[in-house]
Structure formats: structure tokens, C-alpha cells
Amino acid sequence: MSQDRRENVESLVADLVAIETENPPGNEQACAEYIVDWFADRGIEAELVEEPYADRPQVGVKVGDGDPALVLNGHIDVVPAGDTDHWSTDPYVPTVVDDSLYGRGSVDMKTGVAIGMLATAQLADEIEAGELDGSVVFHAAIGEETAEPGTKTLLDRGYDGDYGVVLEPTAMQTGTSEKGLAWYEIRVNGDPSHASRPDQGTNAIRNAQPVLDALNEYDATVREREDDLVGQAYSTVTMIEAGTKENVVPEEAVITIDRRFLPDETIEEIDAEIEDVLETVSEAHDIETTWERTRTYESAAIETDSHLASVFRKHSKAVADVPTDDWGVSASTDVRNFINDHGIEAITWGPGDLTQAHTYDEHVSLPAAVDGLEALLAGARELLDEE
Structure with missing residues (x-):
């Protein structure tokens, strides 16, 4: 040298x-x-x-x-x-x-x-x-x-x-x-109320639980996908935000997932998978959700x-x-x-x-x-x- x-x-x-x-x-x-x-x-x-x-x-x-x-x-x-x-x-x-x-x-x-x-x-x-x-x-x-x-x-x-x-x-x-990388924000809706009257509202954090369960199941499915060079695919929940004050039942919870994907997966296919997961859980639990892909590395x-x-x-x-x-x-x-x-x-x-x-x-x-x-x-x- x-x-x-x-x-x-x-x-x-x-x-x-x-x-x-x-x-x-x-x-x-x-x-x-x-x-x-x-x-x-x-x-x-x-x-x-x-x-x-x-x-x-x-x-x-x-x-x-x-x-x-x-x-x-x-x-x-x-x-x-x-x-x-x-x-x-x-x-x-x-x-x-x-x-x-x-x-x-x-x-x-x-x-x-x-x-x-x-x-x-x-x-x-x-x-x-x-x-x-x-x-x-x-x-x-x-x-x-x-x-x-x-x-x-x-x-x-x-x-x-x-x-x-x-x-x-x-x-x-x-x-x-x-690998590719996509970040998604999923919004789970509720209905706010004073925490002294919690049943008057709908707690978005409680509504988020079946969404989290469904996302965990999705991650388990995704992990079965592998590529010889870059390894496994993942779908990882990395953030959850909810609430504005200690005594207010939250009206919204925001879940962030980090989706690592393989060269043979397309972002359009992944979008469709996220949509399907959320539609299924929304129909089963009468929960309103929306989602947005906030960042993409193909x-x-x-x-x-x-x-x-x-x-x-x-x-x-x-x-x-x-x-x-x-x-x-x-x-x-x-x-x-x-x-x-x-x-x-x-x-x-x-x-x-x-x-x-x-x-x-x-x-x-x-x-x-x-x-x-x-x-x-x-x-x-x-x-x-x-x-």
C-alpha cells in the first residue's frame, strides 16, 4: 500500500x-x-x-x-x-x-x-x-x-x-x-370522545389491533419468498402513532410498514397485496382504513x-x-x-x-x-x- x-x-x-x-x-x-x-x-x-x-x-x-x-x-x-x-x-x-x-x-x-x-x-x-x-x-x-x-x-x-x-x-x-423498499402508511379510523366516556367513541387503537394481526400474517406469508442473491422478503411494522392527549379517545391510528421486496416482485403487485389485506380486515371487523405508499426504492x-x-x-x-x-x-x-x-x-x-x-x-x-x-x-x- x-x-x-x-x-x-x-x-x-x-x-x-x-x-x-x-x-x-x-x-x-x-x-x-x-x-x-x-x-x-x-x-x-x-x-x-x-x-x-x-x-x-x-x-x-x-x-x-x-x-x-x-x-x-x-x-x-x-x-x-x-x-x-x-x-x-x-x-x-x-x-x-x-x-x-x-x-x-x-x-x-x-x-x-x-x-x-x-x-x-x-x-x-x-x-x-x-x-x-x-x-x-x-x-x-x-x-x-x-x-x-x-x-x-x-x-x-x-x-x-x-x-x-x-x-x-x-x-x-x-x-x-x-432488494426493493417501499414504505406504507396505513390509517385506521375511530371516533373521538372524552376518556371519561370511552364508550361514546370508537378507539382507533383498538381498531388497529386486528389490522396489526393481519399485517403480521402478511409478513409471515411474505417471508416465504426468497431470492438466491438477496435473501428473504419482509413486511415489518416499524411505527404506530395514535392519540392527541391522555384523556381523549383517539380518532386515528397510523401504522407504518417497511416492505422489502425481491427483484421478481413488482410494486404494483405489492400495492394490490396491501389493498387486499386491508379490505379483508375491514370487512371482517367493520373498520375503516386508508393507505398510502410514501416512499419507493425499486x-x-x-x-x-x-x-x-x-x-x-x-x-x-x-x-x-x-x-x-x-x-x-x-x-x-x-x-x-x-x-x-x-x-x-x-x-x-x-x-x-x-x-x-x-x-x-x-x-x-x-x-x-x-x-x-x-x-x-x-x-x-x-x-x-x-x-
Whole structure:
């Protein structure tokens, strides 16, 4: 491992982590501006894209105009750090302990953004020198944590290509498929009254119980569905809200479910299943319910033996002895925007342990990050030198 490369990776990851970009509310602007300036310092033009939101710009870079074009994608928003008392270090003061860098976003996914930036700058030099025939595109997208159209907007704006690598932490395994995610809010109606006269009203919390029972049965059915690469489907109740005051019988209860679905399930089919569950319980118990799908990350997949996947498996194995088995991502990423919206052959791939994402004391192994940069450069060079 080159000492210079280690220092460059560590310094850039630390700079990115130190810029708080929590979403919600969506504080990506300062980080986007830093990235534009970073590229400008290296003589590379980067655009501050003020779409889809003017106050939350993102970054698009394109170097070269040859074929094929490789897109390196990362998101700069992070989930909130939460109660900082649970952190061993300040989540926005990057701290290195035993070769790991601690801080919110270190794994998810500012290390991926950093190696994408460093690779883009290195490949730009090689393209300019005529050593590579293709071109490279870089994204620093907003809004991934809340399913906003950051990456989709950049692709729509022309920051697209023939191949895409979404640099999420996969321990450098090559993900060719991923689960989808849909969030649903189910409203269970009641009729309010004073708690001193509870029988005058209809308690929405009591009405919610048969709905919860039906949703549990639905989850049991869904869990029987499996995919060889991404595992089980789930339908998990994650929130329930009801009541306005201690002495008021509540008129409404809101149940939230997190539905993880497989590549062969469609969102239209899942909507129909939710509708059927609620209609059945409403008819059986004379309960009024309504529902809304509030957020959707579609599932996505490419062929496991695609050329792009084969190249990245080979170089991940050579650099870090990463297994070459077919593999899928059990979470959801912006790879769906490449595959589903633009028909671009794309993988989810990057250094770092996904189990660290969204945790207290989130951290990334710096040697793994350096390995990731090395493998990324090797894979990119092979792809861009093929025409």
C-alpha cells in the first residue's frame, strides 16, 4: 500500500466526513461546493447542479468524450447522527483509531465518494494523456437516504454512460441485484370522545389491533419468498402513532410498514397485496382504513455474468482476495436509477462494511478504502481501454 495513496484517501474521507450533510433535513450544499472546488484545484470542470432542488445542489463531472463511458456514483447525504452521547467520538470530527476512521458517513458513503473523486482525477490524467480511449463520469448525488431523485436527475441531465458503479459499501463484493423498499402508511379510523366516556367513541387503537394481526400474517406469508442473491422478503411494522392527549379517545391510528421486496416482485403487485389485506380486515371487523405508499426504492438486477460484474470481481479478487461468488445487496441503493430508468449496466460495489451504516461509532477501515481505490482504478482502466 502506497503511503501517499493512504494519506490521500484518509485526508479526503476526513474532509468529507467533517462536513455535516444530514438528511433529513438535507444539508448537502457545503459538501457539494467543496467537491466542485476540489476538482477545480485539479483543473477538472465540475458542475454544481441545482436540480431537483436549488438549495441542495449536487455535482456532475464528465472527463473525455470517448467510448465506453463509466459512471462512478456516490451520494453525499447521511442519516442523522442521533444522540451524540452514544458516540465515542464527535460524529463530525473524523478520528482515526487502529487504522479505522470514525465519523457519520464514513462508510455510508463518503469513503465511496472519496475514492470516486480520486479515481476520476487519476483517470482524467490518463485520458488526457491518450492512455485510455473511454470517458469517465462522476456523481456526488443528494437525497439517496430519502429516495429523492438526485441520481436520477444527474442521469437525466446527461451525466450518464455505458457502465455504472454505485460505490456503496459492499466489502468489495460485486452486487448485481438488490432488494426493493417501499414504505406504507396505513390509517385506521375511530371516533373521538372524552376518556371519561370511552364508550361514546370508537378507539382507533383498538381498531388497529386486528389490522396489526393481519399485517403480521402478511409478513409471515411474505417471508416465504426468497431470492438466491438477496435473501428473504419482509413486511415489518416499524411505527404506530395514535392519540392527541391522555384523556381523549383517539380518532386515528397510523401504522407504518417497511416492505422489502425481491427483484421478481413488482410494486404494483405489492400495492394490490396491501389493498387486499386491508379490505379483508375491514370487512371482517367493520373498520375503516386508508393507505398510502410514501416512499419507493425499486428493486433492480442485471445478469450475474455481465461484463462489468466480471471485471470488478476479477480485480477485487486480485487486490483483496474478495470472493467471486454471485452476490446481491439486501439493502436498496441508487443503482435502480441506472438499471430501471436508463437501461445502463450497473453494479453496487465499494469498500467498507455495510453493517456499519447508520450505526453509532460508524467507521471505515482505511486499508480497505485504499484497496477499494486500487481495485476501482484497475477495473476502470480495463473497461475504458476496450474500444
